[in-house]
Amino acid sequence: MPVALNLPHPIRSVISYSFLFTRLLYLLGFLFCFSCNNGSTDTATKTDSAAAADKAAVEPVYKKEDNAVVDSTDTRLNLDTTAFTLVKHHIVLTKGIDLDLSIPKGYGISVAAEGLPRLRFLTKSPDGRLFATGMYDKSDNRKGVVYSFTDWDDSLHQFKTTRTFLHHLHNPNQAVFYVKGDSSYLYVAETSQLVRYRYVAGDTMPTGNPQVIATFPDYGLSYKYGGWHLTRSIAFHNDKLYVSVGSSCNACIEKEPVRATILQMNPDGSDQQIFASGLRNAVGILWMGNQLWATSMGRDLIGPDKPEDLLQTVEQGKIYHWPYFYQYQQQVYPDVQMQDSAVAQHIAIPPMPPTAFAGFKAHSAPLGLAYFKAFDDPQLNNALLVALHGSTSVWRERGNAIVKVNGGNNYVAVVTGFLTGKTEADRKGRPCDVLMNDRQSFFFTDDHNGVLYYVWKEKQ
Secondary structure, three states: OOOOOOOOHHHHHHHHHHHHHHHHHHHHHHHHHHHHHHHHHHHHHHHHHHHHHHHHHHOOOOOOEOOEOOOOOOOOOOOOOOOOOEEEEEEEOOOOOEEEEEEEOOEEEEEEEOOOOOEEEEEEOOOOOEEEEEOOOOOOOOOEEEEEEEEEEOOOOEEEEEEEEEEEEOOOOEEEEEEEOOEEEEEEEOOOEEEEEEOOOOOOOOOOOOEEEEEOOOOOOOOOOOOOOOOEEEEEEOOEEEEEEOOOOOOOOOOOOOOOEEEEEOOOOOOOEEEEEOOOOOOOEEEEOOEEEEEEOOOOOOOOOOOOEEEEEEOOOOEOOOOOEEEEOOEEEEOHHHHHHHHHOOOOOOOOOOOOOEEEOOOOOEEEEEEEOOOOOOOOOOEEEEEEOOOOOHHHOOOOEEEEEEEEOEEEEEEEOOEOOOOHHHEOOOEEEEEEEEOOEEEEEEOOOOEEEEEEEOOO
């Protein structure tokens, strides 16, 4: 800049321009030195990036983007968008239903158990047995059960024995085991409460009374008009218990803070707090490394394609989409109706949430999810699989499949064939949950016909 000296005008100009020229030379020299000092680092970065790109072509790495956070253990996620080669397998159920399910080439599929009313979520006990919840039907009932499956027949790929481990439960959506020291517990998430039972290896029924860990709202509008968010889902991480509680309605401003949230508490139910909110109905929750993931269903009555259903990462203290925002094609939009309602009631609208990791077609209804860690098949290894339950409006032809999620709006079918047309008679099943069994097989449930399916990699 010009120097403020009391000199004749021409001299002031010369000094000013000389000063500017000197500063310019100094700046160029600084930039040159900075470039020299950092040249080797830039080269190394480019080399590392090229190597990382080559590695990603073999084993894709899930990168931090928006609200999707990679945990400290560098959890890998298979994002290969290559479609599976699917092959049809004819299935005949004892209730007289036959269907053709398409699964990846080189795999077999069997009916591992059937005749189980509204079979829902799967879990394994500390002694390696498979358990599942059954909600009986779609009503607000107290006829739910927890099943245990034993006596596996490896030649038929099915369980010979199915027992009712617990009964008379209030819409039990999920059961999960938790081990602390020498003590094992079975937690059961009912609509109105979360209970736990002492568990001993080999138990065919609980040996003690249940302990109530937490209670939840179990009232609202009728099932048909919004009270259908009857499910509660549970997960454990670092000795903390997480429970998802759905909204009481399709789209509304809740009066109870516990609605449309994921709660965090100690395993005994103490120190309960809201971990995250704005989640209309996170039916499936899963900790993958140190990151919590959740499936989430968008609200109805905006349109046939909006809002999308979501798979998203969830962070503590964050407020997500519902009811003030929704997502479509990787963009987040305001729900004008709900924002206007908030303004009229002098309610503050939270900041716009980040874009979710993945969006499904509206009304696909994503429920259970599983991470196939260290699976032998490279195409399924480190993959996130989600069960798309499907729309109650069958004519939409959405969901009704198990899919591998690759992020954005990209997902590829792993199991299909449950829906063959646009009427309810064309629906042959509704996938609910998926569980990796071992490095070469997995189970999934169909709560429409009450079937447990087993899928395995056939020997070459």
